[in-house]
Amino acid sequence: MRPRVLALSLCAVLSLACGRRSGSTLPEPQPQPAGPGSDSCAVYIERVAPGVRCQEVDAAHCTCELVAAAADKSPPLLDPNNVEPGTTTPPQPPPAGSTASLVFSQGPTNTTVTCLGGPCPTTTAELITAPYPPVPATPSGTKIQLEFRAPDHKPLVSDYTLYPGTNQIRFTLEPNSPSRPDTATVEFQGAPAGTTVECVSGPCPDKKSHSLDSFPPIKVKNEEETVLLRFTAPGYRTGTSSYKVTRGQNVMSVLLEKAPTSR
Numbered sequence: 001m002r003p004r005v006l007a008l009s010l011c012a013v014l015s016l017a018c019g020r021r022s023g024s025t026l027p028e029p030q031p032q033p034a035g036p037g038s039d040s041c042a043v044y045i046e047r048v049a050p051g052v053r054c055q056e057v058d059a060a061h062c063t064c065e066l067v068a069a070a071a072d073k074s075p076p077l078l079d080p081n082n083v084e085p086g087t088t089t090p091p092q093p094p095p096a097g098s099t100a101s102l103v104f105s106q107g108p109t110n111t112t113v114t115c116l117g118g119p120c121p122t123t124t125a126e127l128i129t130a131p132y133p134p135v136p137a138t139p140s141g142t143k144i145q146l147e148f149r150a151p152d153h154k155p156l157v158s159d160y161t162l163y164p165g166t167n168q169i170r171f172t173l174e175p176n177s178p179s180r181p182d183t184a185t186v187e188f189q190g191a192p193a194g195t196t197v198e199c200v201s202g203p204c205p206d207k208k209s210h211s212l213d214s215f216p217p218i219k220v221k222n223e224e225e226t227v228l229l230r231f232t233a234p235g236y237r238t239g240t241s242s243y244k245v246t247r248g249q250n251v252m253s254v255l256l257e258k259a260p261t262s263r
Contacts, residue, residue: 041054041057041060041061042056042064045062045064051067052066052067053065053066098138099137099164100134100135100136100137100164100165100167101132101134101135101165101167102135102162102167103168104169104171105168105171107128107173108150108151108152108153108173109151110151111127111128111148111150111153111173112125112127112128112149113125113126113127113128113132113147113148114126114146114149115146116145116146116147116157117144117145118142118143118144119135119136119137119142120144121133121134121135121136128148135162137162137164139163141161141163142161142162142163143160143162144162145157145158145160146160148171148173150173152176153173153174153176154173154176156171156172158171180247180248181247181248182219182220182221182247183218183219184217184220184245184246184248185217185218185249185250186215186218186245186250186251186252187250187251187252188212188215188252188254189251189252189253189254190253191231191254192234192235192236192256193233194233195211195212195231195254195256196209196210196211196212196231197209197210197211197215197230198210199218199228199229199230200228200229200230202218202225202226202227203218203219203225203227204218205217205218209232212254218245220246224244224245224246225244225245225246226242226243226244226245227243227245228240228241228242228243229241229242229243229252233256235258235259236256236258236259237256237257237259239254239255241255
């Protein structure tokens with residue numbers, strides 16, 4: 001009888017060891033409100049211990065292993081200062097100083113600058129006395145077109161080549177020429193009272209006789225014109241004189257010879 005009891009005890013111990021052979025590396029299953037019931041060893045352990053995969057040995061025994069151990073591992077970051085041959089260096093930020101700053105020479109009061117072409121940082125008119133936005137520029141040079149305007153001055157459009165760093169922008173604005181009339185007006189001096197004037201040749205306004213204070217303006221096509229005028233006054237000989245007139249106001253002296261008195 002004793003040998004049989006010993007054999008049964010040894011079998012029970014071996015069965016317990018087989019059932020727990022892989023359990024030393026597995027977390028203990030959480031207590032369940034109900035027992036395994038009719039589930040096999042493998043089904044029961046996989047249900048109560050997520051991340052474990054089991055294989056049945058027989059109806060009462062199984063072997064198990066962790067399947068969550070192959071967790072995703074991020075590759076190590078690449079150190080750009082210690083790059084192995086054949087590896088790819090990550091993109092580097094653009095080098096500093098890749099923009100051009102503009103410093104304008106002095107100009108008339110309220111001079112404005114407008115970018116017309118090139119890598120314009122703004123397209124609005126900016127006062128040259130205010131800081132101008134930086135302009136993208138390359139070491140080989142970047143072309144830009146600027147327009148300068150100021151009151152009572154002609155606008156100026158110029159091209160410039162900019163380089164990273166400070167760039168001196170020089171320009172000169174030409175003042176507007178005062179508008180000149182396209183006619184010549186005449187003021188007569190020294191003529192006797194009652195003198196009348198008539199245009200004989202040249203750019204005559206008409207061929208009529210006019211009082212000295214009502215002579216019409218003369219249309220002038222060139223910088224200087226020549227007119228021939230005839231003057232008549234009571235008690236004086238009729239006189240004819242040639243004058244050069246220019247645009248604007250002209251003053252003309254009138255000299256008439258007295259007519260001889262009859263006896």
